[in-house]
Amino acid sequence: MGGWRAIATRQAMLAINNIEVVYDRVILVLKGVSIDVREGAITTLLGANGAGKTTTLKAISGVLRGERGEVTKGTIQLGEHRIDGMRAHDVTRLGLVQVFEGRRVFEHLTTEENLIAGGHVQKEGAVVRQGIDLVYSYFPRLKERRHQQSGYLSGGEQQMLAIGRALMSKPKVVLLDEPSLGLAPMLVEEIFGIVDKLVRQERLSVLLVEQNATMALGVADHGYVMENGRIVLEGPADKLRDNSDIKEFYLGLNEGGTRKSYRDTKHYKRRKRWLS
Numbered sequence: 001m002g003g004w005r006a007i008a009t010r011q012a013m014l015a016i017n018n019i020e021v022v023y024d025r026v027i028l029v030l031k032g033v034s035i036d037v038r039e040g041a042i043t044t045l046l047g048a049n050g051a052g053k054t055t056t057l058k059a060i061s062g063v064l065r066g067e068r069g070e071v072t073k074g075t076i077q078l079g080e081h082r083i084d085g086m087r088a089h090d091v092t093r094l095g096l097v098q099v100f101e102g103r104r105v106f107e108h109l110t111t112e113e114n115l116i117a118g119g120h121v122q123k124e125g126a127v128v129r130q131g132i133d134l135v136y137s138y139f140p141r142l143k144e145r146r147h148q149q150s151g152y153l154s155g156g157e158q159q160m161l162a163i164g165r166a167l168m169s170k171p172k173v174v175l176l177d178e179p180s181l182g183l184a185p186m187l188v189e190e191i192f193g194i195v196d197k198l199v200r201q202e203r204l205s206v207l208l209v210e211q212n213a214t215m216a217l218g219v220a221d222h223g224y225v226m227e228n229g230r231i232v233l234e235g236p237a238d239k240l241r242d243n244s245d246i247k248e249f250y251l252g253l254n255e256g257g258t259r260k261s262y263r264d265t266k267h268y269k270r271r272k273r274w275l276s
């Protein structure tokens, strides 16, 4: 385990060190969060609704500032750059981009126009074209739909477009906020499969926020569990998949492998094993 940690530290592309986030100067939402996002790997951040996952992503990408939120403690390091407190477009220029929850595409624009809009940080037309071709090579469905108004795409296609648009800024790190939300499991598998390919082939680093632990741990290399603005558990994804607390609470399975109701798992809050 010691050896693994040493490797992890050396390869962290993005390091969040003990950050605190406050909204409206008084509402403390993140209470000392540390996360390492490794290069060329998928790191997942799991947690129930309201845990602080989106706030974590916004703190990293710099959009928090526009929402009366502030990083009041700790640091965020992207490669050699310290990015906490930086403006979102400066962070994007350094190679980090956030794909927001709810797949916000420009509905009145076509698929391809959305991609071009995502490539606005690139100056040259040829570079934008290359970006579009790269996106189409990973998401052939978007190529098929390139002249279609994006408001009429299916939910899954809009999610692909939101990711594709983010890729247009040629990022090194992509933050994904609940891409599985409201999508059928097969579509989620398709999208996660493509993200996985992107990570391996383009050496992207991904921080994947999910409430859907089963899906996320299926594709991730490493995972963190957040509760009430704190990380309560972390480990390699396969270890987390085997963890009985994760199984019970997030995957809804008991020791025998049968489904449990949320009510049965409520007692987990009183258990201290989380913090061990």
Ligand SMILES: Nc1ncnc2c1ncn2[C@@H]1O[C@H](COP(=O)(O)OP(=O)(O)O)[C@@H](O)[C@H]1O
Residues within 6 Å of the ligand: 023, 024, 027, 029, 047, 048, 049, 050, 051, 052, 053, 054, 055, 056, 067, 068, 069
């Ligand atoms: N702009 C905001 N102002 C005040 N409180 C907020 C704001 N955004 C989120 N919160 C609060 O911060 C907590 C964490 O929210 P969020 O980061 O969205 O959690 P998650 O993404 O895990 O569901 C919640 O209690 C939420 O009400």
Ligand SMILES: [Mg+2]
Residues within 6 Å of the ligand: 053, 054, 055, 101, 177
């Ligand atoms: Mg959220």
